[in-house]
Amino acid sequence: PVPIVIDCDPGHDDALAIMLAAADPAVDLLAITTVAGNQTLEKTTLNARRVCGIAGITDVPVAAGCARPLLQPPGVAADVHGASGLDGPRFAEPTVDVVPEHAVDLLHRILRDHPEPVTLVPTAPLTNIALLLTRHPESAARIREIVLMGGSTDRGNRTPAAEFNIHADPEAADIVFGSGVPVTMCGLNVTHQALATPDVLARFTGLGTELGDVCAELLAFYGSAYHRLWGMPHPPLHDPVAVARVIDPDLVRCVDANVAVELHGRYTRGATVVDLHGYLDRPVNARVAVALDAARFWDRMVDAVRTLGAR
Numbered sequence: 001p002v003p004i005v006i007d008c009d010p011g012h013d014d015a016l017a018i019m020l021a022a023a024d025p026a027v028d029l030l031a032i033t034t035v036a037g038n039q040t041l042e043k044t045t046l047n048a049r050r051v052c053g054i055a056g057i058t059d060v061p062v063a064a065g066c067a068r069p070l071l072q073p074p075g076v077a078a079d080v081h082g083a084s085g086l087d088g089p090r091f092a093e094p095t096v097d098v099v100p101e102h103a104v105d106l107l108h109r110i111l112r113d114h115p116e117p118v119t120l121v122p123t124a125p126l127t128n129i130a131l132l133l134t135r136h137p138e139s140a141a142r143i144r145e146i147v148l149m150g151g152s153t154d155r156g157n158r159t160p161a162a163e164f165n166i167h168a169d170p171e172a173a174d175i176v177f178g179s180g181v182p183v184t185m186c187g188l189n190v191t192h193q194a195l196a197t198p199d200v201l202a203r204f205t206g207l208g209t210e211l212g213d214v215c216a217e218l219l220a221f222y223g224s225a226y227h228r229l230w231g232m233p234h235p236p237l238h239d240p241v242a243v244a245r246v247i248d249p250d251l252v253r254c255v256d257a258n259v260a261v262e263l264h265g266r267y268t269r270g271a272t273v274v275d276l277h278g279y280l281d282r283p284v285n286a287r288v289a290v291a292l293d294a295a296r297f298w299d300r301m302v303d304a305v306r307t308l309g310a311r
């Protein structure tokens with residue numbers, strides 16, 4: 001299995017990304033690190049522990065990272081994920097604890113000590129990853145790949161031009177895309193192919209487990225937010241798509257391109273400018289996801305929840 005660390009801000013779709021990463025035999029989840037994003041660091045960290053608790057993930061360290069972006073003031077996405085960051089189901093007090101180590105220190109230690117290079121899967125603003133690369137530049141050589149959810153080849157979801165994770169910390173994203181580490185970008189253009197339709201919710205409830213019901217409740221809350229905010233009939237499950245790309249690269253088709261992060265645009269700060277046609281003659285610095293095998297993606301996602309629910 002591919003050794004990975006997921007860096008997240010749960011978040012409904014992050015919650016399912018954690019479950020996929022913990023259960024799928026193709027990856028070995030070494031740690032879960034958290035960052036401020038969908039909600040404050042305190043809340044995203046509590047939510048990561050809640051997800052581990054409900055999903056029976058007891059052998060994976062959870063470490064809290066940065067509480068605010070590198071430069072700009074923090075913001076949250078309570079409109080999508082609710083006041084808790086994970087509204088919908090009721091969660092018992094989590095039994096899984098957070099480790100007493102900063103996420104960036106834990107990432108550094110794992111990369112230094114793991115026998116193989118490790119893949120990082122950020123599904124949140126890139127603050128922790130940018131800080132890691134800045135504070136410990138030697139870590140870059142130990143990262144096999146950064147497979148992130150963020151950006152878009154076309155339009156945004158936070159502003160007309162910018163996607164939430166990049167918009168939430170553009171300087172951090174700029175550091176990551178400029179780091180020289182192989183980056184795969186799973187943006188909105190591909191995650192909008194992972195739609196949680198009523199059929200999908202029925203597959204989760206049909207598992208007949210508490211965890212399957214929790215996933216359906218999470219998706220129902222998340223779906224109502226997408227309907228209210230964007231008029232979408234079914235919500236896109238962004239973050240697990242990045243995990244799926246690591247699990248089975250054939251699930252997510254990518255093309256090579258230069259990706260630049262807009263830091264100064266008057267209306268476009270936080271946009272990923274993806275040069276699919278090579279207009280700018282800049283070097284390729286990313287693999288950019290363009291197509292998802294949605295049927296096989298959902299099979300894998302449902303299998304993961306089945307596995308965890310049966311434990």
Ligand code: BDR
Nearest residue numbers: 011013077123164165238
């Ligand atoms: C991204 O923003 C967050 O709200 C989601 O968890 C996902 O990581 C989608 O733009």
Ligand code: CA
Nearest residue numbers: 011014123124
């Ligand atoms: Ca997220």
